[in-house]
Amino acid sequence: MVHQTEEQLEFYALGRLTETQVAAVEEHLLVCSVCQDKLDEVEAYALAMREAISAEPKPEPQTDWLAWLRPDNFRLPSWSMAAVGGFAALALATGVYLNRGGTAPAAPLATLQLTAIRGEMPAVVPARETDITLSDAPAGVGLHAEVVDSTGVMVWSGPFHSDARKMLLIRQLPEGSYFIRLYDSGGRLLHEYGFAVRSSR
Amino acid sequence: MQDPPKSDAAGGQAFEVPDWATTVERIRAGDAGAMAQLYGVFTRGIRYLLLRTLGVEEVDDRVHDCFVIVTEAIRAGELRDPARLMGYVRTVVRRHIAASIEDAVTRRRTTVEFEDTVFSVSDWKANPEQNLLARQRAEIARRVFKGVSRRDREILRRFYLLEEPQDKICSEMGLTYNQFRLLKSRAKARFGKLGQRLAEGGTLGTPAIRDKRPSEKKPEK
Numbered sequence: 001m002v003h004q005t006e007e008q009l010e011f012y013a014l015g016r017l018t019e020t021q022v023a024a025v026e027e028h029l030l031v032c033s034v035c036q037d038k039l040d041e042v043e044a045y046a047l048a049m050r051e052a053i054s055a056e057p058k059p060e061p062q063t064d065w066l067a068w069l070r071p072d073n074f075r076l077p078s079w080s081m082a083a084v085g086g087f088a089a090l091a092l093a094t095g096v097y098l099n100r101g102g103t104a105p106a107a108p109l110a111t112l113q114l115t116a117i118r119g120e121m122p123a124v125v126p127a128r129e130t131d132i133t134l135s136d137a138p139a140g141v142g143l144h145a146e147v148v149d150s151t152g153v154m155v156w157s158g159p160f161h162s163d164a165r166k167m168l169l170i171r172q173l174p175e176g177s178y179f180i181r182l183y184d185s186g187g188r189l190l191h192e193y194g195f196a197v198r199s200s201r
Numbered sequence: 202m203q204d205p206p207k208s209d210a211a212g213g214q215a216f217e218v219p220d221w222a223t224t225v226e227r228i229r230a231g232d233a234g235a236m237a238q239l240y241g242v243f244t245r246g247i248r249y250l251l252l253r254t255l256g257v258e259e260v261d262d263r264v265h266d267c268f269v270i271v272t273e274a275i276r277a278g279e280l281r282d283p284a285r286l287m288g289y290v291r292t293v294v295r296r297h298i299a300a301s302i303e304d305a306v307t308r309r310r311t312t313v314e315f316e317d318t319v320f321s322v323s324d325w326k327a328n329p330e331q332n333l334l335a336r337q338r339a340e341i342a343r344r345v346f347k348g349v350s351r352r353d354r355e356i357l358r359r360f361y362l363l364e365e366p367q368d369k370i371c372s373e374m375g376l377t378y379n380q381f382r383l384l385k386s387r388a389k390a391r392f393g394k395l396g397q398r399l400a401e402g403g404t405l406g407t408p409a410i411r412d413k414r415p416s417e418k419k420p421e422k
Contacts, residue, residue: 001216007382016364026294027287030246031218044338045392050361051335052342059355152254152298171364179306187332192306 004035013043015155054158114193123196130169137165142185150177173197225283341395
């Protein structure tokens with residue numbers, strides 16, 4: 001057994017490891033206090049950074065659309081242009097093939113509406129971003145939401161806009177069951193909601 | 202892309218672990234010392250994982266429950282591969298966590314009002330000290346983020362918020378992997394320094410951060 005690298009621990013903290021990798025990290029954490037302490041340190045930084053960045057306004061798109069032509073931005077060797085063209089054709093053909101009967105690609109945006117007191121678990125298709133409305137969320141300033149998977153691992157956290165009762169989940173989630181926990185500005189848990197991610201097929 | 206080099210002191214270094222197969226055999230033979238050894242080695246680890254996901258409420262009972270499940274399985278000869286004892290322990294812990302969450306969610310859905318008696322998986326997060334710490338960290342991270350160049354902010358945003366793979370970020374932003382890691386490492390080091398300054402002096406020193414804002418630089422080839 002080897003100690004976990006800081007990079008592995010950061011990916012674990014951010015929920016970006018595969019299930020196999022998560023198992024390896026957790027089996028090590030069971031017996032290694034050094035890596036437990038390291039994970040706490042790395043996680044504090046990574047989650048704080050994600051929280052801080054999510055609260056910042058989205059940067060304006062670059063207006064200089066010819067910037068990509070400048071030599072210092074164009075680093076590909078000449079032979080790669082043919083490779084890029086070939087890859088684009090292959091990607092197009094693959095996309096056509098997949099949409100004819102293979103696995104559907106993730107939608108760019110999905111929407112979901114949830115209420116806290118309800119038995120079923122509404123489902124949503126996999127999407128790169130999911131616009132979630134929590135219909136019965138209370139009003140309040142500084143509300144915060146976390147999404148955890150069925151094993152309690154946090155996979156996303158971010159602000160909740162109580163005026164519109166909405167949150168934007170900027171993360172493509174694998175298929176499975178998830179729970180949204182809504183906290184007030186003091187960290188008190190207000191509501192919890194369940195939903196599932198399932199392909200439409 | 203090549204595997205990232207292991208630059209942190211402990212990462213990748215060999216780590217001595219007991220011979221779990223021997224420990225399992227000793228426990229099955231009724232060796233109390235082996236039970237104590239097992240308890241001493243991984244109850245802290247079980248506690249650590251449970252605290253991360255379920256919070257502090259009843260954690261000692263949960264640790265004990267998991268330990269009992271594991272030792273009873275050992276005594277009953279249910280471990281197919283004794284050398285993979287830690288894998289089995291982890292599975293037990295994960296099942297316990299999943300069951301606890303499912304139970305908590307079910308109970309919440311059957312109550313109309315939230316009361317103090319309703320189980321909360323995140324009670325420990327309501328700790329005022331933890332909340333203050335989280336707010337301070339977020340403020341420090343915000344200052345670190347604001348203190349780097351616009352390009353570096355984009356890189357950090359793509360990694361931490363948009364969760365793009367690092368090879369995609371590197372190829373699209375014109376970075377080598379080492380440059381990418383160096384950027385993250387510097388931001389983390391800055392985070393640590395500001396945190397230390399806050400802990401020692403109680404302030405974050407806003408003017409000093411602004412003065413040290415780096416200019417836009419092209420990455421090295």
